[in-house]
Amino acid sequence: MEKLLLILVVVLAIVGLAQLAKVYQITSELNKKREEDISPTSTKVNANLLLIFMIAFFAFFIWQTVEYWGVLLPEPASEHGVETDRLFNINWLILIPAFFLVNFLLFYFSWKYAYDAKRKALYLSHNNTLELIWTIIPSIVLVFIIVYGLITWNKIMGEPSEDAIAIELYSKQFDWTARYAGADDALGEASYTMITGPNPLGLITNEGIQEKLEELSLEIEQMEKMLVEEILPDSRVKEIKEKIGMRTRQRSKVLNYLESKRDFNTAKDDITVKGEMHIPLGKEVNFQIRSRDVIHSAYMPHFRAQMNAVPGMTTQFKFVPTITTAEMRTKLQDPEFNYILLCNKVCGSAHYNMQMAIVVDTEEDYQLWLAQQKTFVEAPVENAPGDTTVAQADSTLVASEAELIEEESKVAVK
């Protein structure tokens, strides 16, 4: 009923408007009024509206700035953030006056020179001096903006210092894992071919290589057995053969690690955490950013930091945190406040909720916290509740086997 009423209202509105237009059309024809003849009243009304609009627009801008100042990001919590914010403000100091000036000239002229039958427009085709002025002045301003911007950029993106702490940010749909180097101060190597349920980052250890090889061999063997022993539909046979191919190729990649005869020791003492990570105050942190599946982006707005996580390569971003979480909570008078790491590159349906809290500790607190964490060998990463992608996916094969057996038994019964 409601829908019907709504449709009725819309239809009536359209009919009403059409009738109005018709009446207008007929009366204007009677008055011999042509659409292209803009009456002095129309000119005046629109000219005044242009001026009013300008004032309202400027007021809207100022109101928003005042009203929403509080929801903007708080002061930067990193060394380079202070510089980018300064750069930001200096840019605004140039751009906002330009915004007001140019918009003012535009709307003011539109109002002032609105049509008047008694006046004739000025025939002015060009003026080289004027044009030179507004080519050169923006050029000079832009040179300043470019040079200042690039100096800041190069400082931020320069090589990390020798004693920077390397922390890996590992992303997948839809969470983050942080990995610390552990006692040996080195992040162990990792590969997507080594990923298992208890090893979601695919860290490479000597034992891990053996286990993975065995696991893959067993899987391949099982699937080959299925092909020989069971009678399967063609599509299923093709699917299994493809899987065998994939697993075989994966196995040969893992085999390369074994044959390289290298000693993979560095990953053993690595520490991985989820949900919340800690970083020390005043130390340069060099984030090594990786992704397992699609592009994500590590966005840490309070630190003015961002870098994409790209599958197949490691990207990096470094900064020095300058305000501890506790200090920031006092400053903002918000005991709940947390720094945050967000995903800022669309990565799938739950993209909007792929976050991790970041805690900035004093050096002592940081060391204390780190000492409490278990290493990779002591306690492999537990999947957070809800993060069942790995386990689920690994079991798909088993599950579909079960389905098949069920189907077969049905056939047998018939």
Next chain:
Amino acid sequence: MGATSHAHTEEHAHHHHEESFVSKYVFSQDHKMISKQFLVTAILMALIAMMLSVFFRLQLAWPGESFGILNYFLGDRWAPDGVLDRSMYLSLVTIHGTIMVFFVLTGGLSGTFSNLLIPLQIGARDMASGFLNMLSYWFFFVSTIIMVASLFVESGAAGAGWTVYPPLSALPQAMPSSGLGMTLWLISMAIFVASSLLGSLNYIVTILNLRTKGMKMTRLPLTIWAFFVTAVLGVLSFPVLFAAVLLLIMDRSLGTSFYLSDIYIGGEALDPVGGSPVLYQHLFWFLGHPEVYIVLLPALGITSEIIATNSRKPIFGYRAMIGSLLAIGFLSFIVWGHHMFMSGMNPFLGSVFVFTTLLIAIPSAVKAFNYITTLWKGNLVLTPAMLFSIGLVSTFVTGGLTGIILADSALDINVHDTYFVVGHFHIVMGLSAIFGMFAGVYHWFPKMFGRMMNTKMGYLHFWLTIIGGYGVFFPMHFVGMAGAPRRYYQYTDYPMFEGLTDLNVLITYFAIMAAFAQGIFILNFFWSAYRGQKAVQNPWKSNTLEWTTPVEHMHGNWPGAIPEVHRWPYDYSKPGKELDYVPQNVPLEVGEEEH
């Protein structure tokens, strides 16, 4: 070649043989009919895309709330109990962007006005190849149908954002909408590129070869210059998109690894090794940035013409306007990397792109100041087209200034992919370019349909649109500076974004208002096309050649010989002349300086 086709069409024009319905209205090779076909298709597509945007704005303002209208349109599959599904949210955002950028602002804007105005303003009987022109429209039509059809796919329309970055767009395991929906997106895009290339080639050839006697390049209206540069940009950049799309299709279906490497997804370590997702971004943005100007330049050209005509004053700095068009066109090819500062691209390369990008501000500033100087001491006839042109200059300046922030890589770190970006490019493309399109429709409607649009409704449409438009996109800069990322289904999981709720509600109210305002335009458009006041030959007292053709459309455009051109198109209010305009086909008097 030019001469023979002239002779042919002239002969054609004299025959007046009756055409069948199909060859006149459907598979027409007449540029004026094709232009109308483009325009009507684009309006319908814009309506669809606008509706999608209202749907996701509802979710952004009132996350998780139930809306009957969502359930009505999207059904139980995508809006169970009236709550928008989160995968569908991404599909809506993606298809909204794709339709607006490609089908409305590229196909719609260039397709309509390049087709209508190029032959009429340069004094040609028709396009160089009417057949290719017809193909261009029908390829466009097919691609729009495929794109709209993808909305009805069970696994959802493409949802990886309008830029469809792989691996997300390459792997159905990553999101279901990267399955059939994405395949349709890619097919539609490939066909669209073909349409765009056919059109652009035709525009270039026509402008270079079919100008009437006396129509030197330095006497071309700025509209034609803008369409010319746009067409060149299209011809050079769209093939790269085609390549990008083709490689993505191969990665998806043929097992290649151009964009994929080291991926573990859905419990499988995938085979591809050695590809790079960043390669796709380079290819995409090599089109993507010129694309911004493919969208904007025609709007600027249209505005130049309308501002000069309605200011009753020559456009200020004609040569500087052409120079800045060429400069923007050239620079637009060497700035694509500014979309990729955070992509993992070498930061030094980023520096180069900062430099080239900020250079674009210089020709843009020249354009803005020249527009304003044209208004200065003019005698402004405030038609709806003129108001939209003034609106265009305002939004072009506002959007251009925030572009300077985004081009500065050090600042981009913190606003990249936030609502600041959404606000910026919507003010430039969603307002400036759209305003240019509206201005063009109001101005050349009498040429297209032989009737006038209703002026009063035009005013109402303009005022509601500029208020609604700024109301929607201006506050987005604040949302972005608060750190809110784009393409988020909801912000309720973050205490830091609580303060933005009422701003998001405000934006949605403005969006609904602006959407309703477009209803006025649609009504005015279709009403006037059939019932509007009959137009006179030159209603705006304009100088350009299209107003020397008869009101009723005819093949070959001019009943007799094509007029000869003797002067530039901007002789408005020339001293010593009785009227305040002197059409281009009026010979110079003895001793009269050209300008």
